[in-house]
Amino acid sequence: MGSGFDEVWGEVRAEATERVVKGAAAPQGPGSAGLSAAGEGHSGPGHAGPGFAGPVDDMSAQAVWEAREAVLERLADFRSRAALVPLDSAGGLWTADFGGVGWICAFSDEAALARFAESRGEESVEWPYRRVLGSRLLDEVVPAVGFPCGVALDAGSPGGAMFPPVKGIVPDRAALDADENRAGGHGGERS
Structure with missing residues (x-):
């Protein structure tokens, strides 16, 4: 590529x-x-x-x-990797809101977390965190939070990524685009 x-x-x-x-x-x-009519088809270049x-x-x-x-x-x-997830003042996973969706902030390593803290002018503040496997964040944590939530990896860095709460990334029960969640929302409203 x-x-x-x-x-x-x-x-x-x-x-x-x-x-x-x-x-x-x-x-x-x-x-x-x-x-085909069933939506199955070719994949690959072309x-x-x-x-x-x-x-x-x-x-x-x-x-x-x-x-x-x-x-x-x-x-x-x-x-397949463990990510560092900062903890909020109550000891929960630190989230940010963007576009009406909550985002669990995760970082690929301590250097990425330190760059983020520095960008916020908080490099002198201690940032406690937990190591959580990415698959666990997407498959277990996101569905358990009770409001539309995805994962933001290395927020604010050029190599960052966002994993939104959609089918194929999170379980259908937490996916905003799953049929069962379109009418009534995702497991509850964010308060």
Whole structure:
């Protein structure tokens, strides 16, 4: 893969913006991009994948495929590693709100946590934390918090990532896009 995830994602977003500005048709649900009626289809370069219909040139399909693979690789890596999660004043996992969703703040190592503390002007403050396996955060902690919540890894750093509460990242019972959660929300409202 020649480009990093951020570069590919930026290109995909720019192409989508250009299509909207020009009034071109946007991808619309499962359709002709190698998908069957059941939504199953081809994957890999040359096929945009589920959710895309109509012709997609090979360069765009390749970029989408590479971006998708980079995301899945990043998710698998996070799930297999222990992350440092700062504790709040009550001893709970430290969260931040963004876009109506709570985010458990996690860091890949002590240096990343220290950079974050420094960016907040709190480098002299002690930041107690717990080591938690990424898969445990996503599979157990996120569903247990009782409000829409994802995980923000290395917040504020160029290599940071956000793992939102959606199907494929968290269990369906905690996913905002799961059918059972669309009407009534996710396990309760945040107070």
